[in-house]
């Protein structure tokens with residue numbers, strides 16, 4: 001039972017490794033990711049590495065939420081003008 005658990009954890013860790021990107025790489029893709037989201041596309045499908053990074057990196061999630069907020073605000077203001 002315990003052995004099996006370790007196998008699952010190890011497998012998960014190895015699978016995670018495949019998509020692993022750094023915070024810098026994530027940051028460089030955040031614009032694109034946010035644009036896709038605002039366009040109604042599925043960024044998790046198109047940029048899975050970013051989605052995966054956001055899932056486990058609170059710092060980048062914070063960055064992303066700030067970016068998204070600013071883009072939505074800009075979009076609203078553009079509509080008003």
Ligand SMILES: [Zn+2]
Pocket residue numbers: 022023024026053057059060
């Ligand atoms: Zn990060």
